[in-house]
Structure formats: C-alpha cells, structure tokens
Amino acid sequence: MPRATDGYAGSDDVIQFLSKAASASIATLAALSFAFFTTSYFSVAKAADVNTSEVTPNIPNYWSPHVRTERPATNLRRIRFLTSDDFPPFSFRDPAGRITGFNVDLARAICEELDVACTLRVKPFDALVETLNRDEGDAIIAGLSTGDPAHADLAFTESYLKFPARFAQRRADAGPITPENFAGKWISVVEGTQHEAFVRRFFTGSLIASYPDAEKARAALRNGDVDAHFGDGLSLSFWLQGSQSRDCCAFSEGAWIEPNYFANGLAIAVRKDTDDLRDAINFALQQIHARGRYAELYLRYFPISFY
Numbered sequence: 001m002p003r004a005t006d007g008y009a010g011s012d013d014v015i016q017f018l019s020k021a022a023s024a025s026i027a028t029l030a031a032l033s034f035a036f037f038t039t040s041y042f043s044v045a046k047a048a049d050v051n052t053s054e055v056t057p058n059i060p061n062y063w064s065p066h067v068r069t070e071r072p073a074t075n076l077r078r079i080r081f082l083t084s085d086d087f088p089p090f091s092f093r094d095p096a097g098r099i100t101g102f103n104v105d106l107a108r109a110i111c112e113e114l115d116v117a118c119t120l121r122v123k124p125f126d127a128l129v130e131t132l133n134r135d136e137g138d139a140i141i142a143g144l145s146t147g148d149p150a151h152a153d154l155a156f157t158e159s160y161l162k163f164p165a166r167f168a169q170r171r172a173d174a175g176p177i178t179p180e181n182f183a184g185k186w187i188s189v190v191e192g193t194q195h196e197a198f199v200r201r202f203f204t205g206s207l208i209a210s211y212p213d214a215e216k217a218r219a220a221l222r223n224g225d226v227d228a229h230f231g232d233g234l235s236l237s238f239w240l241q242g243s244q245s246r247d248c249c250a251f252s253e254g255a256w257i258e259p260n261y262f263a264n265g266l267a268i269a270v271r272k273d274t275d276d277l278r279d280a281i282n283f284a285l286q287q288i289h290a291r292g293r294y295a296e297l298y299l300r301y302f303p304i305s306f307y
Contacts, residue, residue: 057305082137162265164255166233186226233306
C-alpha cells in the first residue's frame with residue numbers, strides 16, 4: 001500500500017501537499033530540483049553562454065481579465081491528483097527520486113488557492129485513466145490529450161498551457177517572419193508534421209526543406225543551410241538554450257497558435273460526474289494567473305519563454 005508523507009519527502013507512490021505556510025519552506029528544494037533537470041535532461045549550456053535577458057519574456061494568458069469567475073459554492077475538502085513521473089519538465093523525479101515539475105507545482109498551487117488538502121499519486125501513464133475511473137483519484141494532471149477519442153468519457157478543465165509553433169533564425173538574421181518577407185527563403189521543418197503542413201499551406205512563396213527529425217531540421221538552421229526553422233515552441237526553447245544549438249540562434253518574433261494546426265494543450269482531466277471539482281479547479285487556475293503565481297511557475301520551468 002502506498003504511504004502518504006509530507007511535501008517533497010513523499011514515497012515513490014504518493015505525496016501529500018503541505019499547508020500554505022509550510023509550502024513556502026520547500027521552494028528552495030523545488031528550485032534545486034529544476035536546476036538538476038535543466039542541466040542533465042536537456043544538456044543546457046552554461047549560463048554565460050546563454051543570453052536569456054534579450055527581451056521581456058511573454059507569459060501565456062488563457063483567462064480573460066474581463067471575465068471574473070466567482071468562487072464555486074462547494075463542500076470540496078480534498079483533491080486526489082494523479083500524475084506520471086516520465087513527462088519532464090512537467091512531472092519527473094529529481095536526483096533524490098522525489099517527484100517535481102511544473103504540473104506538480106501547479107497542482108500544489110491549485111490546492112493552496114482552494115485551501116483544500118491534496119495528495120498526488122504517481123502511476124504509469126497508461127494506468128492513469130483506469131485509476132481515475134476506479135475512484136482511486138479525482139483529477140489527472142499528466143498531459144492527457146483532450147481530443148483523444150479514448151478520453152471521451154472524461155471531462156477536462158480549461159487549458160492551462162498550450163503549445164504554439166515558433167520560428168527560429170540565426171541570431172544575426174532574427175526578425176519578424178511573414179509569408180511576404182520570407183518569399184524565396186528556405187524554411188526547415190520535420191516531415192509529416194502539422195508544422196510542415198502549416199508552412200506549405202501559408203508560406204507558398206518560401207522554399208521548404210523537410211527533414212526526418214527535429215535534430216536534423218534544427219541542425220540545418222545552425223549550420224546555415226536554411227534561413228529559418230519552424231517547429232514546436234516548447235522543445236525549440238530548450239534547444240535554443242542547450243549546447244546542441246551552440247548559441248547560434250534565437251526565436252523570431254511571434255508565436256503561431258492557429259487552432260486548426262496547433263490546438264494541443266494541457267488540461268486537467270476529471271470524471272464527468274464531478275462538475276463541482278472541474279469548476280473549482282477552473283476558478284483556481286484563473287486566480288493563480290491573476291495573482292502572478294502562474295508567471296512565477298512558468299518562468300521557473302521555461303526560462304526562455306516559448307510564447
């Protein structure tokens with residue numbers, strides 16, 4: 001049977017989130033965990049080699065400031081979150097084997113905002129839905145696809161993070177990219193992706209170089225074989241600050257979030273008979289953003305904003 005313990009000192013299976021006051025005392029541990037993650041998982045270059053202060057980072061906002069959600073009237077007393085530990089930087093294990101990540105800290109922030117006790121149970125990704133349906137958890141925060149037909153029996157909160165596409169160019173050439181000003185120029189993409197479909201549809205005057213994987217498509221930009229690369233903004237942000245890019249390149253202006261091509265995002269899954277829980281989480285997410293906590297978490301895990 002899994003054992004519930006406090007904060008980051010959880011067992012391999014379950015952790016119990018601390019109170020608001022106690023949670024502040026573990027912030028340093030979370031920061032140390034992330035420092036290890038960025039160094040080991042993405043082989044990030046030394047700080048001196050990466051300039052992250054060129055522009056003010058953009059923080060995504062999916063909640064209208066003109067629509068203020070009222071705190072739901074609910075007798076909610078606890079939330080049993082479910083997650084996996086193989087989804088960095090969203091949920092992964094630090095050097096001591098403790099679960100951490102953007103999703104973990106966001107779940108903690110939700111519980112603090114609602115002032116309810118919470119646990120977070122780690123399960124293999126393929127077992128998460130079954131565990132939820134057996135009522136062994138209340139909410140899945142693990143990157144389930146909202147558009148997957150296999151998840152049709154689940155309800156989802158509003159998206160708390162979406163994944164735009166981005167252009168990257170060599171630093172000396174970085175600037176706005178439009179179909180007009182990029183006519184006759186080369187763009188690298190990964191073949192068979194929505195990114196390839198998008199540039200072939202809208203950048204008809206550009207020359208498209210398709211590569212079998214992202215590593216080769218990005219290397220073409222680094223080596224000067226193409227004028228720009230177009231791909232997933234999240235993974236591209238880590239490549240830009242990592243050693244493989246050799247500090248060659250930077251994001252071009254603007255994030256592309258055309259819903260017909262780049263609609264994927266992260267939301268929290270709940271059972272369809274728990275509307276009160278979904279409403280409460282949606283309220284908490286809006287409040288977390290309004291209070292600036294969301295920006296804090298976003299920049300902790302994504303120091304080069306992919307927006």
